[in-house]
Amino acid sequence: AAKKAGGATYQFFTPELNRRASDRMWTENNLRRALANDELELHFQPQFSLDGRLLIGAEALVRWRQPDGTLIMPGQFIPVAEDTGLILPLGDWVLGEACRRAAELLRHRTLLIAVNLSAVQLRRPGLAERVAGCLSAFGIPPSALELEVTESVLMDESDLVSETFSRLRGMGVSLAIDDFGTGYSSLAYLKRFRVDKLKIDRSFVSGLCAGNPDSGAIIEAITGMARSLRMQTLAEGVETEEQYQCLAKLGCDQGQGYLLGRPMPYDDFLAFVRREARAPEPRLAETVE
Numbered sequence: 387a388a389k390k391a392g393g394a395t396y397q398f399f400t401p402e403l404n405r406r407a408s409d410r411m412w413t414e415n416n417l418r419r420a421l422a423n424d425e426l427e428l429h430f431q432p433q434f435s436l437d438g439r440l441l442i443g444a445e446a447l448v449r450w451r452q453p454d455g456t457l458i459m460p461g462q463f464i465p466v467a468e469d470t471g472l473i474l475p476l477g478d479w480v481l482g483e484a485c486r487r488a489a490e491l492l493r494h495r496t497l498l499i500a501v502n503l504s505a506v507q508l509r510r511p512g513l514a515e516r517v518a519g520c521l522s523a524f525g526i527p528p529s530a531l532e533l534e535v536t537e538s539v540l541m542d543e544s545d546l547v548s549e550t551f552s553r554l555r556g557m558g559v560s561l562a563i564d565d566f567g568t569g570y571s572s573l574a575y576l577k578r579f580r581v582d583k584l585k586i587d588r589s590f591v592s593g594l595c596a597g598n599p600d601s602g603a604i605i606e607a608i609t610g611m612a613r614s615l616r617m618q619t620l621a622e623g624v625e626t627e628e629q630y631q632c633l634a635k636l637g638c639d640q641g642q643g644y645l646l647g648r649p650m651p652y653d654d655f656l657a658f659v660r661r662e663a664r665a666p667e668p669r670l671a672e673t674v675e
């Protein structure tokens with residue numbers, strides 16, 4: 387690869403690239419151990435309806451707890467897991483753990499639990515069966531599970547991904563496009579892949595109201611399109627009350643972000659849910675026939 391770079395042949399030997407390569411090697415070696423030794427954990431970040439500010443669900447986000455207690459964030463190991471194939475056992479663990487936790491949470495409140503999937507997981511045959519197996523193992527209604535994928539997954543030309551999508555939706559599992567608006571995709575995929583929700587990337591949310599009409603215009607275009615296609619919208623990265631109010635005005639359905647709650651360990655989230663349990667319960671979507 388260094389040769390292909392032509393003139394910049396020696397880039398591999400810069401200290402920066404050396405450090406990055408050895409970080410990756412460290413991550414790969416230790417991630418195997420992490421999986422075997424149960425060092426991964428899921429944190430949960432609450433999701434709210436903007437109209438009424440009801441707790442409606444949570445996104446499960448993976449973290450790696452080092453033996454010394456240090457927490458490693460997914461940005462540091464998910465890309466390595468994807469490159470090495472470790473994302474398959476890791477993703478299976480996340481799905482199972484999310485279902486186990488969802489079953490417990492559902493005893494307290496009706497909630498939608500969202501799980502992130504990598505493209506690699508969708509390209510492996512049998513995902514719908516795997517999901518069905520997890521749901522029945524923990525006795526969870528399919529309507530309580532949402533799967534998040536990024537736009538890059540939808541550029542896949544093969545029929546496998548679109549068939550998997552229809553099977554999952556047919557079961558009643560909902561599908562969301564994560565970081566919507568940041569991918570390279572054309573909107574044509576929205577016709578081919580029916581999804582339930584667009585998660586508007588936080589880059590469009592951060593500039594809201596603060597004298598940036600362009601961000602508002604983009605959000606309004608997304609929520610308008612989503613409504614016509616009978617999809618819901620959720621804004622990521624809601625950090626201020628001002629953003630919250632703007633999003634509600636622009637027709638966004640739901641929000642997630644530090645204003646409403648940070649990702650937190652399961653026990654903290656359970657306490658959070660119990661505090662919210664006095665508020666009215668949300669209704670989950672009807673199961674698709």
Ligand code: C2E
Nearest residue numbers: 447448459460461464480502503504623624625643644649
């Ligand atoms: P994501 O799915 O877009 O998740 C949202 C990320 O934004 C999370 O970062 C969350 O902590 C952060 N966030 C939430 N609210 C705010 C806010 O108000 N302001 C700001 N600045 N950030 C906010 P996190 O937990 O570090 O996860 C990063 C990414 O790692 C996720 O982005 C997702 O793509 C990936 N990831 C996490 N868990 C999994 C997993 O189990 N499987 C896979 N395949 N990917 C995962």
Ligand code: MG
Nearest residue numbers: 445502534564
């Ligand atoms: Mg996500």
Ligand code: MG
Nearest residue numbers: 564565585622
């Ligand atoms: Mg996201």
Ligand code: MG
Nearest residue numbers: 565587588622
């Ligand atoms: Mg994101």
